[in-house]
Amino acid sequence: MAVSVLPQMKQAPEMNPVERLMAATAADMARVNDLILDRARSHVDMVPELARYLIDSGGKRLRPMLTVAAAILFGRGQGHAVNFAAAVEFMHNATLLHDDVVDESDMRRGKPAARMVWGNKASILVGDFLLGQAFMMMVETGDIEALGVLSAASAVMAEGEVFQLAKTGDLETSAADYAEVIRAKTAVLFEAACAVGAMSGGADAAGRKALALYGLELGNAFQLVDDALDYGGQSGTLGKNVGDDLREGKMTLPVILALEAASDSERAIIASALGKPDATDLEVHQVVAIFNRYDTLRRTLDKARDHAKAAIAALDSLPDSEMKTILADVVQHSVSRAS
Amino acid sequence: MAVSVLPQMKQAPEMNPVERLMAATAADMARVNDLILDRARSHVDMVPELARYLIDSGGKRLRPMLTVAAAILFGRGQGHAVNFAAAVEFMHNATLLHDDVVDESDMRRGKPAARMVWGNKASILVGDFLLGQAFMMMVETGDIEALGVLSAASAVMAEGEVFQLAKTGDLETSAADYAEVIRAKTAVLFEAACAVGAMSGGADAAGRKALALYGLELGNAFQLVDDALDYGGQSGTLGKNVGDDLREGKMTLPVILALEAASDSERAIIASALGKPDATDLEVHQVVAIFNRYDTLRRTLDKARDHAKAAIAALDSLPDSEMKTILADVVQHSVSRAS
Numbered sequence: 147m148a149v150s151v152l153p154q155m156k157q158a159p160e161m162n163p164v165e166r167l168m169a170a171t172a173a174d175m176a177r178v179n180d181l182i183l184d185r186a187r188s189h190v191d192m193v194p195e196l197a198r199y200l201i202d203s204g205g206k207r208l209r210p211m212l213t214v215a216a217a218i219l220f221g222r223g224q225g226h227a228v229n230f231a232a233a234v235e236f237m238h239n240a241t242l243l244h245d246d247v248v249d250e251s252d253m254r255r256g257k258p259a260a261r262m263v264w265g266n267k268a269s270i271l272v273g274d275f276l277l278g279q280a281f282m283m284m285v286e287t288g289d290i291e292a293l294g295v296l297s298a299a300s301a302v303m304a305e306g307e308v309f310q311l312a313k314t315g316d317l318e319t320s321a322a323d324y325a326e327v328i329r330a331k332t333a334v335l336f337e338a339a340c341a342v343g344a345m346s347g348g349a350d351a352a353g354r355k356a357l358a359l360y361g362l363e364l365g366n367a368f369q370l371v372d373d374a375l376d377y378g379g380q381s382g383t384l385g386k387n388v389g390d391d392l393r394e395g396k397m398t399l400p401v402i403l404a405l406e407a408a409s410d411s412e413r414a415i416i417a418s419a420l421g422k423p424d425a426t427d428l429e430v431h432q433v434v435a436i437f438n439r440y441d442t443l444r445r446t447l448d449k450a451r452d453h454a455k456a457a458i459a460a461l462d463s464l465p466d467s468e469m470k471t472i473l474a475d476v477v478q479h480s481v482s483r484a485s
Numbered sequence: 486m487a488v489s490v491l492p493q494m495k496q497a498p499e500m501n502p503v504e505r506l507m508a509a510t511a512a513d514m515a516r517v518n519d520l521i522l523d524r525a526r527s528h529v530d531m532v533p534e535l536a537r538y539l540i541d542s543g544g545k546r547l548r549p550m551l552t553v554a555a556a557i558l559f560g561r562g563q564g565h566a567v568n569f570a571a572a573v574e575f576m577h578n579a580t581l582l583h584d585d586v587v588d589e590s591d592m593r594r595g596k597p598a599a600r601m602v603w604g605n606k607a608s609i610l611v612g613d614f615l616l617g618q619a620f621m622m623m624v625e626t627g628d629i630e631a632l633g634v635l636s637a638a639s640a641v642m643a644e645g646e647v648f649q650l651a652k653t654g655d656l657e658t659s660a661a662d663y664a665e666v667i668r669a670k671t672a673v674l675f676e677a678a679c680a681v682g683a684m685s686g687g688a689d690a691a692g693r694k695a696l697a698l699y700g701l702e703l704g705n706a707f708q709l710v711d712d713a714l715d716y717g718g719q720s721g722t723l724g725k726n727v728g729d730d731l732r733e734g735k736m737t738l739p740v741i742l743a744l745e746a747a748s749d750s751e752r753a754i755i756a757s758a759l760g761k762p763d764a765t766d767l768e769v770h771q772v773v774a775i776f777n778r779y780d781t782l783r784r785t786l787d788k789a790r791d792h793a794k795a796a797i798a799a800l801d802s803l804p805d806s807e808m809k810t811i812l813a814d815v816v817q818h819s820v821s822r823a824s
Contacts, residue, residue, distance in 0.1 A: 190648040244613060248606040267587040270609055271647045274583060277613075278640025281620060285633045293632070294624040301617025308610045309529040 163475035167211055170472055174214040174228060175207065181232040185279045196264045196272045200239055203255045209339045210235040212364075212473075216343025216357045219469045226287040226346040233296060234339045236280035241303060241335075243273035248311065249394055292342040299338035306330025315395035315421035317405055317413075324399050325366075328373075333365030340364075356460050363457035364477050370450035371484045373398035374443050377434055378484060389430035395421025399449065401433075403442035412436045447484050454481045502814035506550055509811055513553040513567060514546065520571040524618045535603045535611045539578055542594045548678045549574040551703075551812075555682025555696045558808045565626040565685040572635060573678045575619035580642060580674075582612035587650065588733055589762075631681040638677035645669025654734035654760035656744055656752075663738050664705075667712075672704030679703075695799050702796035703816050709789035710823045712737035713782050716773055717823060728769035734760025738788065740772075742781040751775045786823050793820045 161169065168175070186197040210231035217227035245251070246259040247266045253259055261269040277300070284293045310327045313319045340361030344354045376391045377400055391398050405416060416436060419429040437443050457477045461470055500508065507514070525536040549570035556566035584590070585598040586605045592598055600608040616639070623632045649666045652658045679700030683693045715730045716739055730737050744755060755775060758768040776782050796816045800809055 188644055188647075190644055190651060192651045193644060193647050244609050248609060267650055268647060270583050270587060271643050271650060274616075274643035275640055275647065277616060278636060278638075278643055281636035282633070282640055285629060285636050288629050290624060290627050290629055290632075293629075294621070297617060297620035297624050299617075301614055301621055304610050304613035304617055305527055305529055305532060308527075308532050308607060308614065311606055311610060312529060312531045 163472060163479040164206060164208070166472050167215060167476055168206075170469060171211045171214040171218065174218070174231070175211060177228045178207075178210050178214065178231045178235070181228060181283070182235055185232065185236070185283060186276075188275070192264065192268055193272055193275055196260050196268055197239070197276060199263065200242065200254070200260050201235070203257055205255060207235060209238050209335060212336065212361060213339045213343035213346075215469055215473060216340045216349075216361075217347035219357070219464070219467065219473070220344055220347030220349040220353055222347055226289055226292070227343055229283045229287050230292060230296070230342040230346055231339075233280040233283040234335065234342070236276040236283070237296070237300060237303075238335060240273040240276040240280070241307075243269045243276070245307065248307065251390075287346075289342075289345070292345050295338050295341050295345075299334045302330050302334045306332075306334070310396065313397050316397060317417060317420075319397035319402055321399060321402055321406075324397060324402055327397075328366055328369040329362070332369040333362045336365030336368070337362035352463065356463055359460040360457050360473065360477075363453045363460060364480065367450045367453035367457060367477065368480050370399065370446055370453065371481055374400060374446045374450070374484050377430075377437060377443060389425065389427070389433075392419055392430055392433060393421070393423050393425050399446045400437050400442045403445055404433075404437050404440050407440040407442075408436060412439075447481070450481050450484070454478065502811060502818040503545060503547070505811050506554060506815055507545075509808060510550045510553040510557065513557070513570070514550060516567045517546075517549050517553065517570045517574070520567060520622070521574055524571065524575070524622060525615075527614070531603065531607055532611055532614055535599050535607055536578070536615060538602065539581065539593070539599050540574070542596055544594060546574060548577050548674060551675065551700060552678045552682035552685075554808055554812060555679045555688075555700075556686035558696070558803070558806065558812070559683055559686030559688040559692055561686055565628055565631070566682055568622045568626050569631060569635070569681040569685055570678075572619040572622040573674065573681070575615040575622070576635070576639060576642075577674060579612040579615040579619070580646075582608045582615070584646065587646065590729075626685075628684070631684050634677050634680050634684075638673045641669050641673045645671075645673070649735070652736050655736060656756060656759075658736035658741055660738060660741055660745075663736060663741055666736075667705055667708040668701070671708040672701045675704030675707065676701035691802065695802055698799040699796050699812065699816075702792045702799060703819065706789045706792035706796060706816065707819050709738065709785055709792065710820055713739060713785045713789070713823050716769075716776060716782060728764065728766070728772075731758055731769055731772060732760070732762050732764050738785045739776050739781040742784055743772075743776050743779050746779040746781075747775060751778075786820070789820050789823070793817065 182201060183198070186194045186201060188194055213231040213234050214227050242254065243260060246254055246261050247269050251259050252262055284296055306327055306329070310331060313323055313327065337358050338361070341354055341358040344357035349357065373391065376398070377388060392401065401416065401420065405413060408416060415432050419425040419433050454477045458474045461474055464470055521540060522537070525533045525540060527533055552570040552573050553566050581593065582599060585593055585600050586608050590598050591601055620636070623635055645666055645668070649670060652662055652666065676697050677700070680693055680697040683696035688696065712730065715737070716727060731740065740755065740759065744752060747755060754771055758764040758772050793816045797813045800813055803809055
């Protein structure tokens with residue numbers, strides 16, 4: 147039965163869940179990728195050069211795959227998933243371009259960040275262009291309800307980034323503040339990607355709600371794992387250096403939990419390295435030693451697993467299918483990255 | 486008759502056309518301003534602080550007034566003009582925030598630019614927030630056609646800014662390149678502002694087309710005048726310093742026309758000052774002397790007047806009304822700034 151719905155999927159038990167998701171969405175994702183390349187075109191050469199440098203840089207395209215997968219889960223319906231998926235990827239890439247400028251990041255996905263090649267100015271403006279193109283692709287669907295979901299996500303994401311910026315280096319940042327930051331800057335786009343996929347697949351209100359919650363909780367889990375990995379020494383995998391968040395003064399859960407428990411002298415060690423761009427590896431290791439003393443990386447990953455469970459539970463009410471199994475397994479896989 | 490349509494408008498022959506436009510749109514603009522303040526709100530304090538600093542900094546709100554005026558011209562119709570006007574102003578302010586980062590501008594409307602108070606990072610992110618909020622306000626109208634006009638404008642504006650950036654300091658920039666830059670970065674938003682106003686006023690296809698062309702040509706004239714004034718010594722009025730464009734390497738029409746006509750030694754003088762942030766006033770004056778030799782500022786303003794005529798002619802097909810007279814007079818006024 148699954149084979150007839152997903153003819154392009156080979157029975158390959160050795161594939162991991164993300165690979166299975168890729169196989170199960172391959173036909174629609176080929177159209178999404180064509181649309182992405184088409185809409186990154188411009189008579190201004192710098193626009194497609196910069197956009198494609200980022201877009202082709204080996205990201206998994208998890209968010210648009212979730213949009214397509216959600217549509218397939220509900221039987222595809224009116225078939226606007228391709229437009230929404232491309233729009234979601236453009237929104238994500240616009241955010242990456244602006245974030246790299248804001249964070250002064252040198253690297254992205256193991257390559258020099260676009261801003262290191264074309265400069266901050268072009269990164270800001272091409273980000274704006276991608277956002278405009280994303281909205282044009284949404285408008286073409288004529289689906290005003292889905293447009294509302296994605297435009298709200300766009301505003302909330304920016305608000306979340308400002309909140310994170312305002313909290314940079316703020317030792318009083320609470321776990322609740324952090325939960326709000328990751329919800330807004332990361333989870334809301336996962337939520338919107340899944341919701342508009344479900345909508346274009348013809349889901350009823352309960353189905354949309356289930357997929358939106360699935361996306362939200364997957365996004366929360368995803369960001370918590372990322373924030374634990376930033377201190378986890380998996381630099382090669384993530385294309386990021388260990389301790390980047392510390393040097394940028396980002397108040398992520400491992401540091402918030404450590405500050406809650408730390409002695410005055412430990413607090414001083416953390417405060418001294420936090421937001422110090424040239425903090426040495428030794429300083430980072432001293433901070434990680436404090437994290438280990440209070441088990442804050444494990445507690446961060448426990449929190450990620452709680453969200454992962456909630457994501458999987460959100461799918462409970464839906465009828466069993468091959469795609470439902472894949473979506474649940476993708477959640478498991480995303481938290482297993484850090485174990 | 487005009488008095489019954491526009492009860493808030495006093496007979497005051499001493500008012501200039503922009504003041505008459507303000508009076509004629511005052512009732513709707515009060516609602517636009519309330520909406521702007523409401524939608525700049527956020528639980529993240531920095532968002533409304535920064536947004537209101539810019540929004541309240543004494544801009545004339547010409548673009549949203551044009552939206553409201555266009556709706557009134559056609560009889561108001563479904564009454565979505567208030568949402569579209571606020572969205573247009575948010576789009577404009579988002580662009581200003583990003584432009585000031587890109588241009589490294591210190592001042593805006595005679596005050597320190599927002600980026601000098603809150604930093605580049607916050608300016609980028611609050612710009613993104615305003616853009617997201619703009620789209621949410623558009624979505625609330627349910628008018629997918631108008632959404633298409635504004636989202637297309639959003640992408641084209643960013644593309645125009647990238648084009649301008651790519652041409653920075655490029656001595657081979659042509660007058661046609663310049664025409665494309667000002668169309669995309671400035672005129673297209675005037676065009677969209679007028680078009681969606683006409684649409685929400687219930688205009689037929691010919692009326693929409695007339696107002697769109699009016700806006701486009703007004704925008705072209707407006708930017709040409711601005712670019713002439715940048716060399717015109719009206720620093721106090723514009724809140725900009727004479728020669729800013731030269732120091733930023735911006736290829737505006739006065740410099741393009743001068744390079745076309747210049748001797749090798751004159752060309753060398755222009756090339757030396759162009760894009761040199763610390764070019765002295767003497768260097769700027771030497772360049773302006775070359776402009777005067779080839780009459781390039783007057784020729785730039787002649788071009789502005791051509792566009793102004795085209796803007797007024799675009800209104801020809803519409804029935805006479807008080808608002809039509811005001812819109813025509815606003816065009817005249819905008820080019821008279823520089824004479």
